[in-house]
Amino acid sequence: MxxxxxxxxxxxxxxxxxxxxxxxxxxxxxxxxxxxxxxxxxxxxxxxxxxxxxxxxxxxxxxxxxxxxxxxxxxxxxxxxxxxxxxxxxxxxxxxxxxxxxxxxxxxxxxxxxxxxxxxxxxxxxxxxxxxxxxxxxxxxxxRLRAQLAEEKLSAELNYLKAQVNPHFLFNTLNNLYALAEREGSETLAGGIADLAGLLRYVIYDCRADYVLLDKEMQFLQNMVDMQRLRLDEEDEVLIALNISGPYNNKRIAPLLLAPFVENAFKHGIRYGQSALVKIDFAMAGSVLHFKVSNTNFSMDANQRAEKTGVGLENVRRRLSLLYPGRHQLVLEDKKDTFTAQLQLELDES
Structure with a gap:
């Protein structure tokens, strides 16, 4: 004090x-x-x-x-x-x-x-x-930010070591399940297993580096979206749109920086039995990434609203402040019908 x-x-x-x-x-x-x-x-x-x-x-x-x-x-x-x-x-x-x-x-x-x-x-x-x-x-x-992130990284690594599964065993098991799904003629299940394997491979191997290629981060987001589609039926009135424009080759980004926005949109923007929208726009203008995620804003109590913009997005703010000082702009709009997160980020070449 x-x-x-x-x-x-x-x-x-x-x-x-x-x-x-x-x-x-x-x-x-x-x-x-x-x-x-x-x-x-x-x-x-x-x-x-x-x-x-x-x-x-x-x-x-x-x-x-x-x-x-x-x-x-x-x-x-x-x-x-x-x-x-x-x-x-x-x-x-x-x-x-x-x-x-x-x-x-x-x-x-x-x-x-x-x-x-x-x-x-x-x-x-x-x-x-x-x-x-x-x-x-x-x-x-x-x-101060560097010390906080170092502490959080150490905590995450310790938690990861406690719950670590042998990656080779894990991927061999997924490959076996994928082959079984194809043999049984379940293309949807096989696709979901393939997407899950891609997600895990990215998190376990690629995210060890401080920066990754932007196209790998984009493929990770695509797999996340495909996994979310699996839980929906054809009669569900849910529109999921992923729009990508502009060349993004040879650009680097901090791994898993964009994932919390997508995860937040699906977590709070979809309710079974109700029409909903999750829209993800990704565009490159030179070296500047324009990333926008919008989702339906359902009525929530105070605790749910605090959770919606809570720890996950706060961690993103801290990472942006440390890794991209003066090179980013993050705007969160919590309107009556729509919640929108807009991020402008200046990226480096690989």
């Missing part, structure tokens, strides 16, 4: 220090040296009327600091849009400098005393302070 007060207190201490420095620099008026009985005394005269001027200057510097730290750097630095960042910083500094020069005397009655070089140095100091603060804040946040 006490930790949340540390950052505001540090901000307050920083700006209090800046006020003291500015007041010390701008309130100095004169220095008088006297000698009495052979003892030299130095008297400093300060202009206390400069306090409004110092406060005005400090407020402008605070505006610059927080604009750079909370708007410009998060928006442009992560995307490496250096030109836009530089132009906006120069425009911000120029506008605030001119504002101080022309407006400050009218409001405070004190003229802007510092030279151009001193003014530039003050703004450069604010820029360096804002940049250092932003980088430190992002680093601390990144380390």
């Amino acid at each position: 006490a930790r949340k007060w540390i950052e505001p207190l540090l901000h307050f201490a920083f700006w209090l220090f800046c006020f003291w420095v500015l007041y010390t620099a701008f309130s100095f008026e004169s220095m008088e040296v006297t000698v009495e009985n052979g003892v030299e005394r130095t008297l400093y005269s300060r202009d206390t009327g400069s306090v409004p001027f110092v406060l005005f200057t400090l407020v402008v510097k605070m505006l610059v600091f927080y604009t750079v730290a909370f708007f410009l750097l998060p928006r442009f630095l992560r995307r490496r849009q250096w030109t836009s960042l530089l132009v906006l910083i120069v425009a911000l500094f120029t506008g605030c400098f001119l504002f101080e020069y022309y407006v400050q005397p009218l409001l405070t009655g004190h003229y802007f005393r510092s030279t151009l070089s001193i003014g530039i140095l003050l703004y450069l100091f604010i820029l360096l302070a804002a940049t250092a603060y932003r980088l430190a804040k992002d680093w601390w946040r990144h380390e």
Whole structure:
């Protein structure tokens, strides 16, 4: 509880220090040296009327600091849009400098005393302070997320080891069941077993890597959809649509990143005996993936709604924040009739 007060207190201490420095620099008026009985005394005269001027200057510097730290750097630095960042910083500094020069005397009655070089140095100091603060804040946040994911990964690995089945035995068993289903003429069952084998093979083998080819992730999602279709009868009024467009070869993605959205849609978007819709749209535009999942939104109580957007999607948010900082946009829309998850993700080449 006490930790949340540390950052505001540090901000307050920083700006209090800046006020003291500015007041010390701008309130100095004169220095008088006297000698009495052979003892030299130095008297400093300060202009206390400069306090409004110092406060005005400090407020402008605070505006610059927080604009750079909370708007410009998060928006442009992560995307490496250096030109836009530089132009906006120069425009911000120029506008605030001119504002101080022309407006400050009218409001405070004190003229802007510092030279151009001193003014530039003050703004450069604010820029360096804002940049250092932003980088430190992002680093601390990144380390916290990394530690959380490392802990979750370790827990998942331990749980996996506890429940691990010999993969060769598992796949040999599935192959035997597949052959039996074909021999009995049950094409639907054979297809379901093949899809299940594909799902397990992807999870057990491919997902050991930090990144996988996008076409493998897409094949995994296709198998998930096909497995879900098996539980439906022809008379069920359920429409399942999977739309794929755009070339996605040679792209890489974190494994199982998209699966929770599809799983969530089928878990909460289908009820037996009621008409329902699950629609999955997948499109590539250059290096940007546009992924959208929509499903029918049935009436739920508070616990069911919390579960719908609970642990699974929260884990996805954390993975996106760690693996794709500044390169993704996730929007969840919980409307009366439809729940929609939209993800825009900038991917790397393989």
